[in-house]
Amino acid sequence: MLLAEQLHWPIVDTWTITRRNLLRYVRLPRLLVFSSIQPVMFLLLFNYVFGGALGASTAAAGGQYINYLLPGILIQIVMFGGVQTGIGLAEDMGKGIIDRFRSLPMSRLAVIAGRTLADVLRNVVVVGILLIVGTLLGFHFQAGFGNALAMVGIAVLFGFTLSWVFACIGLAVRDTETAQLAGFLFIFPLVFASSVFVPVQTMPTWLQPFVKNQPITQVVNAARHFALGTPANGAVWKALLWCFVILAACMPIALWLYKRRTA
Amino acid sequence: MSNAFEAKGVVKHFGKVTALDGLSLKAEQGTVFGLLGPNGAGKTTLVRMLSTLLVPDKGTVKVLGIDAVRNSQRVREVIGLAGQYAAVDEFQTGYENIYMTGRLYRLSAQEAKRRAQELLERFELTEAANRPVRTYSGGMQRRLDLCASLIGRPKILFLDEPTNGLDPKTRIDLWNIIRELVSEGTSILLTTQYLEEADELANRIAVIDQGKVIAEGTSIQLKAQLGGDMVEFVLEKDADRPAALRAVRRFASKQPAFDETGLTISVPVTNHAKSLAGIAGALDRSRIRVSSFSLHQPSLDDVFLSLTGAATKDTNQNPQRETSHAAR
Numbered sequence: 001m002l003l004a005e006q007l008h009w010p011i012v013d014t015w016t017i018t019r020r021n022l023l024r025y026v027r028l029p030r031l032l033v034f035s036s037i038q039p040v041m042f043l044l045l046f047n048y049v050f051g052g053a054l055g056a057s058t059a060a061a062g063g064q065y066i067n068y069l070l071p072g073i074l075i076q077i078v079m080f081g082g083v084q085t086g087i088g089l090a091e092d093m094g095k096g097i098i099d100r101f102r103s104l105p106m107s108r109l110a111v112i113a114g115r116t117l118a119d120v121l122r123n124v125v126v127v128g129i130l131l132i133v134g135t136l137l138g139f140h141f142q143a144g145f146g147n148a149l150a151m152v153g154i155a156v157l158f159g160f161t162l163s164w165v166f167a168c169i170g171l172a173v174r175d176t177e178t179a180q181l182a183g184f185l186f187i188f189p190l191v192f193a194s195s196v197f198v199p200v201q202t203m204p205t206w207l208q209p210f211v212k213n214q215p216i217t218q219v220v221n222a223a224r225h226f227a228l229g230t231p232a233n234g235a236v237w238k239a240l241l242w243c244f245v246i247l248a249a250c251m252p253i254a255l256w257l258y259k260r261r262t263a
Numbered sequence: 264m265s266n267a268f269e270a271k272g273v274v275k276h277f278g279k280v281t282a283l284d285g286l287s288l289k290a291e292q293g294t295v296f297g298l299l300g301p302n303g304a305g306k307t308t309l310v311r312m313l314s315t316l317l318v319p320d321k322g323t324v325k326v327l328g329i330d331a332v333r334n335s336q337r338v339r340e341v342i343g344l345a346g347q348y349a350a351v352d353e354f355q356t357g358y359e360n361i362y363m364t365g366r367l368y369r370l371s372a373q374e375a376k377r378r379a380q381e382l383l384e385r386f387e388l389t390e391a392a393n394r395p396v397r398t399y400s401g402g403m404q405r406r407l408d409l410c411a412s413l414i415g416r417p418k419i420l421f422l423d424e425p426t427n428g429l430d431p432k433t434r435i436d437l438w439n440i441i442r443e444l445v446s447e448g449t450s451i452l453l454t455t456q457y458l459e460e461a462d463e464l465a466n467r468i469a470v471i472d473q474g475k476v477i478a479e480g481t482s483i484q485l486k487a488q489l490g491g492d493m494v495e496f497v498l499e500k501d502a503d504r505p506a507a508l509r510a511v512r513r514f515a516s517k518q519p520a521f522d523e524t525g526l527t528i529s530v531p532v533t534n535h536a537k538s539l540a541g542i543a544g545a546l547d548r549s550r551i552r553v554s555s556f557s558l559h560q561p562s563l564d565d566v567f568l569s570l571t572g573a574a575t576k577d578t579n580q581n582p583q584r585e586t587s588h589a590a591r
Contacts, residue, residue: 009369016366020352020359027354027395096350100411103314105339106367 010107017114021088022121035084035122036129039077043130046073046197047137054198067142070134071151071223072196074127075216078159079191081123083183085115085163086170090179093171112171112254116163123159127152143229151226154239158219161243164250171257195220215242265328267292267419267450268313273322275308275474282308283319284474290452290467292327292418295445297465298454299563301571305474306454307347310423313452314344326419343417347424349404351411353397357388360396361410368415375414382410386440402433409440419450426460438463458563468563472571485566492560494530494542496553501525503551510545514538529559 025032051065089112092098101111131139131152141148169186170179193207194216200208211217219242221235269289275282283305290296298306311317312324315335324331326338344350351360358379365375383392386406391399396407405425412420422441426434441464445451455461461468462482469479478485494514498507507528508519517531532538535558546553 012369013367016363020355020363023359024354096346096348096408097352099311099314099316099346100344100350100364101367102316103339103342103344104364104367104415105336105369 010110013107013110014113014117016106017110018117018121019114021115021118025122032122032125035081036126038080039073039126039130040133042077043070043073043133043137050197064138066134066137066139067228068224069197070130070139071155071227072220073134074130074151074155075158075220075223076191076196077126077130078123078155079162079187079216081119081126081159082162082166083180083187084122084166085119086166086168086179086183087176088115088119089167089170090174090176093174094176108259109251109255112164112167112258116160116167119163120156120160123156124152127155141227143226147226147229151223154219154222154226154236157243158239161246161250164247164254167254168250168257171254190214190216195224215239215246218242264292266290266325267294267296267327268452269323269325269328270309270312271323273309273312273319273324275305275312275317275320281474283312285322286471286474286476287322288469288476288479290450292450293445293448294466295441295451295453295464297461297468298452298471299456299458299461299468299567300454300471301456304471306471307423308474309471310344310346310421310452310454314342314421315339340415341418343412343415343420345405345408345412345420345422345425347427349401349408351396351404351407354395356393356395357383357399357403357407357410358392360407361414364411365414370415378414379410382413386410402429405429405433405437409437413444417449419452420444422451422453424454424456426455426457434460458567462563470567470570477570478566482563485563486561488566492532492535492558494532494535494539494557495559496528496542496546496556498526498528499552499554504528506549507546507551510549510551511542514541514545535560 046069047066051069054065054068092111092115098111141151165186166179166183169182173179173182193203193211194214195211196216200211200217203211218235218238221230222232222239224230225232225235266289271287273283273286286305286309288296288298288309298309300306308317312319313326313331315331315338318332327341329337329341331338351357352363355363361379361382362375365378366372368375370378380389380392383389386409388403388406388410391403396404399407409422409425425441426437429437438460441451441453453461453464465482467480468482468485469476470485471477478488480488494511496507498504504521504525508521511519511528511530514532514537515530516533519528519530521528530538530542532542539558543556
């Protein structure tokens with residue numbers, strides 16, 4: 001059988017599920033409104049509360065904290081968006097609908113892929129909103145249009161990658177509250193012990209090796225490189241490698257957790 | 264022709280709980296097979312295995328001769344499942360739910376659309392088709408769920424307590440739909456706690472309790488296990504008892520019995536039409552006055568009660584049973 005034929009139905013299945021998940025935002029617009037307000041709030045809070053104190057230490061990034069902050073906030077926000085993947089899947093697992101899906105001749109992976117794709121599309125919308133608000137606050141892309149696109153691309157790719165991590169959490173815990181708590185428990189140390197908000201050099205020396213090498217710092221540095229033209233120092237390929245490794249590990253785990261047949 | 268479904272020596276444990284304990288069952292195609300049992304008997308576990316949602320710890324499960332563990336994907340192509348809870352998406356409209364399921368059954372977009380409209384019409388949901396499902400009543404959600412389970416034209420339909428919690432009218436509507444489906448050639452496995460439902464719909468019935476089949480047969484066969492029909496009458500005077508017993512003896516298939524009041528007499532009979540008239544005539548000729556006179560046919564309820572020792576939801580439906588049990 002040709003590869004295209006083999007892929008036809010899994011792709012249709014994935015799109016069918018993606019559509020189902022997106023319809024939720026159409027039917028419950030307030031969900032999209034509130035999931036956009038939160039990131040904007042973060043951006044405003046960090047910019048105005050910490051901007052004064054942190055502006056000096058991030059002067060390298062064009063002198064304004066907003067320029068340093070925005071790429072970081074984008075990465076934080078796509079991660080928060082990923083938590084929704086876990087919550088959504090945990091919610092589905094607790095309902096009869098998942099039994100229906102599992103009794104259908106559809107692709108097993110499509111239920112999870114359709115969820116992560118819907119969350120990617122939502123992330124694109126949220127990233128767009130943040131860029132507009134950021135521009136109003138004085139943010140400028142400093143490395144041209146192509147690099148600006150590359151920054152959006154890496155943010156969205158990382159969001160997609162993290163969606164698969166949270167998919168595993170959601171499928172493993174199977175209830176929405178635990179999925180949310182576990183999700184944030186996983187996120188907070190990684191987001192704060194990274195270069196999202198402040199330069200790594202300002203952190204204690206014992207912490208720096210972890211911070212410098214963890215994926216979020218690499219991804220944020222790559223995003224900053226694309227946005228501001230700062231030196232990448234290998235961050236771009238390291239970020240891509242992290243995404244690839246995490247996806248390669250989480251996709252089969254998520255599929256296994258989904259297929260796991262217990263009551 | 265292969266069986267509609269077949270379970271052989273199926274064992275399933277959930278931790279320390281044994282849900283199925285060496286259960287074996289099979290059903291012919293084109294029939295309704297009723298699975299009767301109290302809560303926790305293992306009905307749902309068996310349905311989940313047949314619909315590829317669970318794998319047995321031991322034993323084999325086949326649907327249309329296809330192994331449900333090794334060839335689960337092929338089994339999914341021929342089955343439909345309507346579980347205990349409506350498996351529909353509350354944010355989508357009725358139509359969107361059915362269309363989505365059709366696409367996931369891998370119908371073409373056109374066919375899914377056509378079939379969705381057809382089914383919504385058949386289940387009288389056309390008017391509500393474009394409303395989000397969360398505005399539906401419980402009965403409407405159940406009907407929609409059944410639509411979804413039918414869109415792939417399943418050869419075998421699993422209905423897990425389909426009428427649980429439905430009002431009487433919706434229940435009877437569903438029964439009619441089930442009869443229609445069978446007449447079109449669909450095989451159905453129906454689990455229920457309602458004896459009346461199994462009696463109405465099922466060609467064969469298996470009673471299961473604690474993960475085992477404790478009786479199997481047609482509704483008539485199961486009832487016959489209880490010793491058939493019984494003529495019951497209540498004497499006005501205690502003193503008439505010896506005369507009454509003498510008078511009815513030749514119509515009885517077994518020894519007639521009376522309860523502890525001594526007034527209610529039960530006469531086991533085989534040919535009830537003839538015996539009914541005969542006993543009435545004999546009592547009349549002996550000038551014995553009775554305050555009530557009836558033919559009691561054991562219900563599936565009696566079968567169930569005597570097999571499991573557990574009360575069911577319908578226990579109070581049949582007030583005669585109390586006396587007939589005492590009489591035996």
